[in-house]
Amino acid sequence: MDWKGRDVISIRDFSKEDIEFVLKVAERLENELKGKGSLDYARGKILATLFFEPSTRTRLSFESAMHRLGGSVIGFSSAASTSVKKGESLADTIKTVEQYSDVIVIRHPMEGAARLAAEVAEIPVINAGDGSNQHPTQTLLDLYTIKRAFGRIDGLTIGLLGDLKYGRTVHSLAEALAFYDVELYLISPELLRMPKHIVEELREKGVKVHETTDLEGAIPELDVLYVTRIQRERFPDEEEYLKVKGSYQVNCRLLKNAKETLKVMHPLPRVDEIHPEVDGSEHALYFRQVFSGVPVRMALLGLTLGVL
Amino acid sequence: MPELKIEVIPEGTVIDHIPAGKWLKVIEILGLTKPNGGTLLIASNVPSKKLGRKDIVKVEGRYLSEEEVNKIALIAPMTTVNIVRDYKIVEKFKVSIPDEITGILRCPNPNCVSNHEYVVPRFKVESREPLKLRCHYCERTIEGDEILGNL
Structure with missing residues (x-):
């Protein structure tokens, strides 16, 4: 697979080999970085970060990745300060920005915006979240974190907890995990169950799927518990949100029944779904997960720029 | 006749x-x-x-x-x-259903970029029986009456 010039829009565009390759390159870069402190693969290259919707973590992680590769960054962090506010089309914004940069990272509130940007741009486009659709780099860093923690993904039992209905993170992660030999527990309040078509797709691909509302019952089975926040902004209806708000919390009492090796992950930011008392325990993997964002995004930037 | x-x-x-x-x-x-x-x-x-x-x-x-x-x-x-x-x-x-449907069907997802920008809507045919299409942009799938209602 020739990565130079490739767009990273949806985990659906990835094969298992693609995923494994990115994870391998990320690991190599992480090790190189540890040895040298900083790298210069992307010297002279410019990344444009176009964040039409605010996101601290993803934007900073991409920017940090580009700097660590020796490149530089331009961009904006909210649509309010751009000509989009004057009514400029997305296509025109992209055609303009690509004159200033070598690779574009885009986050946009509309689903499909990154795909459109990639069609318009000659330079590679990386999707950093398009509405409630995809966030492929999050999925890759989640897989990387699991692989680094366990040395493998095959054979693990993984629980996805929380808003499985609206959470794009868990949708993409579940789709990617279907490439591996895993068992999945989908744990959520009844109102926030994983969409039926995704569950069917997982089963068709041979994943053993359990759907449950019982977190305590599922805990002893798990190697990984992937927790998500119930995102108020994704609910079409405030009343529906209030019904499920605060319906679960991962704390030390709950984790007493877990395997000693259980790892708890979370894409962050969290509100109250993981108690801070878990942070100091051997189970907490979510800050390591944040760290993984940098090598994985370095790998994607370097590969699509064709500099690795 | x-x-x-x-x-x-x-x-x-x-x-x-x-x-x-x-x-x-x-x-x-x-x-x-x-x-x-x-x-x-x-x-x-x-x-x-x-x-x-x-x-x-x-x-x-x-x-x-x-x-x-x-x-x-x-x-x-x-x-x-x-x-x-x-x-x-x-x-x-x-007639047979092509692998891709271009231009004749609007995406029912109001937040899909194809409903806001100058874009020709495109759908990939995921299954023919029953008919299931996936929007090229927002990746949502549509079936049955939702397809007919958006022609």
């Missing part, structure tokens, strides 16, 4: 087995409503063994390709097409 109720055409295309009442949508999708689209002969609500009632559209002087006619497969999956030359049927084919 009910077909004889409308004139036989010397040259052109006969689109048969259209579900009753759908002829207008069919000629819209095929772009036959334009003044230069050729003479049309239309029979609607014709008794049919296969469908109970059906519509027939005859397009005089124009030969529609399989690819063109496949665009109507979403609303008229049983349609058969006859190409007529010198009063004789020289070619016959059934």
Whole structure:
């Protein structure tokens, strides 16, 4: 697979080999970085970060990745300060920005915006979240974190907890995990169950799927518990949100029944779904997960720029 | 024979087995409503063994390709097409759903970029039976009435 010039829009565009390759390159870069402190693969290259919707973590992680590769960054962090506010089309914004940069990272509130940007741009486009659709780099860093923690993904039992209905993170992660030999527990309040078509797709691909509302019952089975926040902004209806708000919390009492090796992950930011008392325990993997964002995004930037 | 109720055409295309009442949508999708689209002969609500009632559209002087006619497969999956030359049927084919549907269907997701930017809507056919399409942009799938309602 020739990565130079490739767009990273949806985990659906990835094969298992693609995923494994990115994870391998990320690991190599992480090790190189540890040895040298900083790298210069992307010297002279410019990344444009176009964040039409605010996101601290993803934007900073991409920017940090580009700097660590020796490149530089331009961009904006909210649509309010751009000509989009004057009514400029997305296509025109992209055609303009690509004159200033070598690779574009885009986050946009509309689903499909990154795909459109990639069609318009000659330079590679990386999707950093398009509405409630995809966030492929999050999925890759989640897989990387699991692989680094366990040395493998095959054979693990993984629980996805929380808003499985609206959470794009868990949708993409579940789709990617279907490439591996895993068992999945989908744990959520009844109102926030994983969409039926995704569950069917997982089963068709041979994943053993359990759907449950019982977190305590599922805990002893798990190697990984992937927790998500119930995102108020994704609910079409405030009343529906209030019904499920605060319906679960991962704390030390709950984790007493877990395997000693259980790892708890979370894409962050969290509100109250993981108690801070878990942070100091051997189970907490979510800050390591944040760290993984940098090598994985370095790998994607370097590969699509064709500099690795 | 009910077909004889409308004139036989010397040259052109006969689109048969259209579900009753759908002829207008069919000629819209095929772009036959334009003044230069050729003479049309239309029979609607014709008794049919296969469908109970059906519509027939005859397009005089124009030969529609399989690819063109496949665009109507979403609303008229049983349609058969006859190409007529010198009063004789020289070619016959059934419509089939193409791998990709471009331009004729709007994405029902109000937050899909294809409803906000200057973009031709595109759908990948995920399954034919039952029909399931996936939007090229927002990646949502649509089925059944949702497809018909957005044509």
